[in-house]
Amino acid sequence: MSQDLMRYAARMDLSKMGAIMPRRMAHIAQGAPVPPKLDYAANLTAKALHPKCQKLLVAEVIEREGGAKSFVLRAQEGGELARFRAGQFLSFSLAIGGSTITRAYSLCCPPSWAKQGKYMITVKPSEDGFAGNWICANWHEGTQVTASAPLGEFSYTRLRDARHILGVCGGSGVTPFCAMACAIAEGSEDYSLTLLYGSRDSDSILLGEELAALAQRCERFTLVNVLERGGGDESGYITTELIKKYMPEGDCSLFVCGPAAMMQAMETAIAPLGLPERRIRRKTYGVTEAALEADWPQEAAGKTFSLTVKMRDQTYTVPCASGETVLVAMERAGLEPPSRCRSGECGWCRSRLSAGTVYIPARTEHRRKADLAYGYIHPCCSFPTSDLTLCVGCE
Amino acid sequence: MGNKYDLVIVGAGNGGTMAACRASMMGLKTLVIEKHNMVGGAATSFVRGRFEFEASLHEIPDFGQGAERGNLGRLFDELGIQVDMLLIPDAFRTIVAEGDTVTMDVTVPHGREAFMACMEEQSPGCSKSLELYFEGARELERGLNYLGASRGKPDPEVLRRDYPIFCKIMSMSTAEYLRAVGVPQKIQDIIGAYWPYQGSDLETIDASRYLLMTEGYFLAGAYMPKLRSHEIANAIQKRSRELGCDFWYETEVTKILTKKGAVCGVETKDGRRVEACAVIANVFPDIVYGKLLDDKSLVPAFERKKIQARSYGFRGFSVYMGLDRTAEELGIKDYNVFINSSADTKELFRQAAAPELPLGGRADNLSCTCLNIVNPEATPPGTAHFAITTGFAADAWDKAVTPENYVRVKREMADMMIERYEKVMGIDIRSHIEEIAIATPVTFARYMGTPQGVIYGYHSSRWDGMSARTMVGGSEPTVPGLFFVGAHGARLSGFLPTLTSGDITAKQVMGYVMGGGKA
Structure with a gap:
């Protein structure tokens, strides 16, 4: 024991040690013997903003261009719905045949609708074959549906983005921009949006009338219809030159959303613009297909592998075709693995691959580094290249 | 009940995963149930674009x-x-x-030398007081070891005779101790910069807690x-798994079950019941007592009062x-x-x-x-x-x-x-x-x-800091078979304290299980 410290310690009061417990007891004695409070505002706000799931029903079905439909959804119990930022999506849980699958659809209504207890999504059957067709055929007024809370990062963020967004989209990729235009029009967002919207012809402009009306009454939203077959504001495809033509003076953020094939074409178109990475935001719409990826190992083509899935105290073995994701294989077999975004980003389907190999497209690679190192994958964007063993929701 | 374990751990934060690892190492059949889809709790990260953000550490x-x-x-x-x-x-x-x-x-x-040189530059002649300050840490550790060895029942005479400095430091606030060993104000101001890590001011944070933390950081x-911290979580999980521990994710425990006044298992939201001799909650006592425990009458009145007397960190x-x-x-x-x-x-x-x-x-x-x-x-x-x-x-x-x-x-x-x-x-x-x-x-x-x-768990008040929580030992019992890990423990919040709480608590559970379910 240090003699120096002992000398100093002589000034300290040893008897205080004995006071620690009586002081504690005195304080605790003052507490009321009542059950703990659990309904704190921060927790209630968290629940209101991010409910685990939302029970909705179809309140209205609106026919759109080319067989597409918009669905106005309301809370089954009535009341408000979880707030969203324009550009976010809902992940729907769909029971089709013997399978339960998920699909993400962007909200395409004003953000203020959530407080009024309603949402709107628009589904284009052709683009998302399986689920899109099924929804358009089976959802009617009164149909009950289950959705996630609003999700996704394809939204304007003032601390990050330029105050003027140049949007580039095709097909269903227009839906998040529709919400943004609505938000600007209703005054809940204060940025400007110029939208380059590619469609085949004037009859196939999804949400065309709504967007035209919004552009009409809202100065900060400019709509440019780019029609392959001519007759729009611009003709042909969205090219580097066209983007340059409509790029606003000064600072600008480029938001790009569309099906995978269009996204690949757009990467080529935006590269020569020399924009810094922080000024480009991307969202790929629709399903992920291995065959579309340039570096997909061709030797896997046409093969079907065996997938062993461990789920808590159960083990299943199901087939897994090389061209479809591990997630789809599980859903097809009637398992109910977790998933939300289906684009690799949200990580909700994170599972450990304990045996086998997969191909993961570089553009969908959003895993944590430690997950990469410890053998975890996001099944929504992983394609089998051998037989697999996967631990889902358990280890 | 189809599933039977020695130990069920509710929540896979730092405390929960570490407890899983130690318990499995000691041979307890252990199941961890976590409502999210991975381990870690606060020890996590998330990806945005080409960045992976460290969430907490x-x-x-x-x-x-x-x-x-x-x-x-x-x-x-x-x-x-x-x-x-x-x-x-x-x-x-x-x-x-x-x-x-x-x-x-x-x-x-x-590092000791570099730290001392820097402080000497800021306030010439302060080294002596800082040497005394850090010597206190050694006395503290010696005393804590004795307390641990005495299993919460130290002999007051031995404490007074062999651990007088420990006893004194335990009763002091950080500021009192800094003043007692004569650390100049300017140096106190610098050392005090870690205050947000303990979530209170130096007059309130126990000298014991602050001294251990600063010794760890400055000298070692x-x-x-x-x-990222997610690596720590994955590494502990991997080792636990190798040692035979089971993990269920995306599974929410809705009830901690009791029988004859003691914990006997848990029930999950989807209706599964798991039998267990002991349950470790990596969950706030507020939630365990207020929501999870099936028989709320088992909560000792003292524990209820304690929750109401405490404030949050x-x-x-x-x-x-x-x-x-x-x-x-x-x-x-x-x-x-x-x-x-x-x-x-x-x-x-x-x-x-x-x-x-x-x-x-x-x-x-x-x-x-x-x-x-x-x-x-x-x-x-x-x-x-x-x-x-x-x-x-x-x-x-x-x-x-x-x-x-x-x-x-x-x-x-x-x-x-x-x-x-x-x-x-x-x-x-x-x-x-x-x-x-x-x-x-x-x-x-x-x-x-x-x-x-x-x-940060509960606020480190003068009556509820590390010293008081340590002195408590086993004298504030909860429901038999129920144990807690996490930031609300004796060593308070942070990675080191919560990881340590898991290790210590698993050993206590081992004693409980070996004793046939008696505390």
Whole structure:
């Protein structure tokens, strides 16, 4: 024991040690013997903003261009719905045949609708074959549906983005921009949006009338219809030159959303613009297909592998075709693995691959580094290249 | 009940996973049930664009390498947990700026010699007092070892005779102890910069807690895992799994079941029942007593009163940014900068505990970290990982926020914090934000489920600091078979305390199970 410290310690009061417990007891004695409070505002706000799931029903079905439909959804119990930022999506849980699958659809209504207890999504059957067709055929007024809370990062963020967004989209990729235009029009967002919207012809402009009306009454939203077959504001495809033509003076953020094939074409178109990475935001719409990826190992083509899935105290073995994701294989077999975004980003389907190999497209690679190192994958964007063993929701 | 385990652990935070590892090592058949889809709790990260943000960890002490291997490092070695750790170059840079006028700016290095030299430069002649200060840490550890060995029933005579300094330090606040050993005010102001890590002022934080923390950081250095704190979680999970532990994710425990006055298992939201001899809750006692326990009448009145008597520790607020320039290009040289408006921690804590958010005012009590200073490979070439964190000690956030104004309020807070950093440091952050994510108490409430989104457990009051919680030993019983790990434990919050709580608690469970379910 240090003699120096002992000398100093002589000034300290040893008897205080004995006071620690009586002081504690005195304080605790003052507490009321009542059950703990659990309904704190921060927790209630968290629940209101991010409910685990939302029970909705179809309140209205609106026919759109080319067989597409918009669905106005309301809370089954009535009341408000979880707030969203324009550009976010809902992940729907769909029971089709013997399978339960998920699909993400962007909200395409004003953000203020959530407080009024309603949402709107628009589904284009052709683009998302399986689920899109099924929804358009089976959802009617009164149909009950289950959705996630609003999700996704394809939204304007003032601390990050330029105050003027140049949007580039095709097909269903227009839906998040529709919400943004609505938000600007209703005054809940204060940025400007110029939208380059590619469609085949004037009859196939999804949400065309709504967007035209919004552009009409809202100065900060400019709509440019780019029609392959001519007759729009611009003709042909969205090219580097066209983007340059409509790029606003000064600072600008480029938001790009569309099906995978269009996204690949757009990467080529935006590269020569020399924009810094922080000024480009991307969202790929629709399903992920291995065959579309340039570096997909061709030797896997046409093969079907065996997938062993461990789920808590159960083990299943199901087939897994090389061209479809591990997630789809599980859903097809009637398992109910977790998933939300289906684009690799949200990580909700994170599972450990304990045996086998997969191909993961570089553009969908959003895993944590430690997950990469410890053998975890996001099944929504992983394609089998051998037989697999996967631990889902358990280890 | 189809499933039968010796131990079920509810919640896979630092405490829960570490308890799983130790329990499995000792041969207990263990199941961890976690409502999220992975282990870690606060020890996690998330990906935005080409960045992976560290959610919570600023630095972890007690690792050390080689001969300097610290207790936590040795614990990991013993259990066979491997994590790639990187040494943080300096302890911190502390800046006091009243308005925009900087009145103190000191960069404090790690390591005994460098630390002492730096302090000597700041206040010539202070070394002697600091030697005394750190000697106290050794006395403290000696005393804590004796307390541990006495299984919470120390002989008062032995304590007085053999551990007098330990006894004295245990009863003191940090400020009292600093004054008692004669540490000059200027040095107290520098050492005090760690105050936000304990979420209270130096007159309130126990000397025991602060002394152990500062000794760990200043003298032995601090570390960051190479792949974020999520690597720690994955590594402990992997080792536990190898030792036979089972993990269920996305499974919410809705009930802790009891039989004849003791815990006998759990029930999950989807109706599964799991039998267990003991349950460790990596969950707030508030929630266990108020919600999970099937028979609330078993909660001792003393425990109910204790919850009501306690207040919560810091609620966190963090702004995570991926910047499109390197730290060097931006002019960021420090891993961790503390920016405060005063060196008076009492005043700082008073502000943090204000009933209103400082919206429209100035952000204070900032801890600003740039991961690339420790780990140049933390982000893609040409970019940087930068985060600013503050804490609230009162319910201000609870009052200020509604679903309506949430996005705006959190943006305004983040805006103030960025502006404060930029002005004090003369560094442009704003023009280089490629990704930004803002975590508020609501975010922490969402992911961790803690009351009000608290990240520090209960406030370290004078009557409820590390000393008092340690002296309690086993004298504040809960329901037989129920154990707690996490930030509400004896060593309070932080990675080291929560990981340690898991290890210690698993050993207690072993005793309980071996004793046939008797405490």
